[in-house]
């Protein structure tokens with residue numbers, strides 16, 4: 334097993350659940366879900382119960398298959414990451430026990446672990462409190478050098494931004510609290526992982542965010558994340574696909590958005606996708622029904638749809654792209670990697686790209702842009718709001 338996908342807290346486990354909705358993901362990857370709220374674990378469709386771990390005040394990490402799971406995991410750190418953090422400190426080493434269990438059951442060799450991906454919502458208590466500990470312990474468990482990439486959800490702050498017109502004090506305080514949690518989470522996480530990909534809930538329409546209707550957004554970020562981190566590799570896991578790919582590997586792509594070696598690098602992602610064949614194309618052989626595709630449009634879409642509010646590609650230090658399309662798109666040059674480099678090179682000097690031929694009737698370009706934390710205005714905004722805590 335080469336890849337470990339870890340969800341921490343509600344948002345984190347939901348995104349991992351979406352990732353494992355993909356058919357061929359689990360050949361080389363294993364999901365783990367950690368949460369303090371059993372009801373949230375029970376909502377998972379694609380992560381089996383023996384990969385659930387409850388985070389319990391009294392009992393540390395409790396396996397989802399243990400008798401009395403419900404009694405031990407009594408739920409929620411109520412948006413207080415310091416509480417979740419304390420539980421993990423008191424139970425240092427429990428993540429190693431969990432990994433022992435997983436590897437033993439799979440009869441797998443821990444030295445094959447190359448990458449861990451850790452997902453969390455930064456606004457809450459559980460994910461923020463436990464994710465940095467999980468990352469650190471995975472690294473110390475691995476028997477060889479490995480990379481850890483995190484995907485972290487920024488809270489929306491629309492009410493705070495509306496300021497005086499808001500009369501719902503509780504909701505306003507809640508957003509301020511979430512910002513404080515986010516700063517706590519990022520500060521701790523960036524010491525433990527190579528890169529942090531941000532998913533900003535501010536990009537959601539207010540009614541979607543308020544209705545806790547995240548499934549579509551989760552699906553989108555799950556797809557974009559997989560494209561960037563596994564890219565062509567993912568196609569290769571399905572042996573029937575007979576995929577050709579450029580030998581830019583995962584290692585190169587991840588290193589690209591790596592930080593300075595001490596602190597994590599930050600990144601955002603976005604994905605542009607088009608159908609390459611009209612409905613007619615599914616029914617008739619040959620080139621009938623083929624839709625014209627141009628990579629410039631796909632790149633523009635991927636930039637428009639970056640997962641950060643106020644995103645500006647000009648502030649990026651690096652850019653990574655993964656282009657995927659059916660063979661004929663590459664043959665007739667409707668997609669060319671050279672123009673991907675050209676387009677992205679317009680924004681920043683460091684560009685890297687990988688590509689894959691797929692048998693699906695889709696063409697996509699997924700881009701990730703790398704940033705230093707200091708250059709992300711949205712984090713600065715969240716830090717400012719967090720400082721208001723207590724004065725609101």
Ligand SMILES: Nc1nc2c(ncn2[C@@H]2O[C@H](COP(=O)(O)OP(=O)(O)OP(=O)(O)O)[C@@H](O)[C@H]2O)c(=O)[nH]1
Pocket residue numbers: 341342343344345347348369370409410411412413453454455456457458459460461486487488489511532534547548550551
């Ligand atoms: N994008 C996205 N955001 C989510 C999702 N679920 C919750 N959030 C957001 O994530 C933040 C809260 O993080 P949660 O993951 O719910 O918190 P937690 O880690 O379970 O921590 P607790 O406070 O202990 O429940 C809030 O800003 C929510 O709006 C989700 O499925 N997708």
Ligand SMILES: [Mg+2]
Pocket residue numbers: 342343370373409457459
């Ligand atoms: Mg929760």
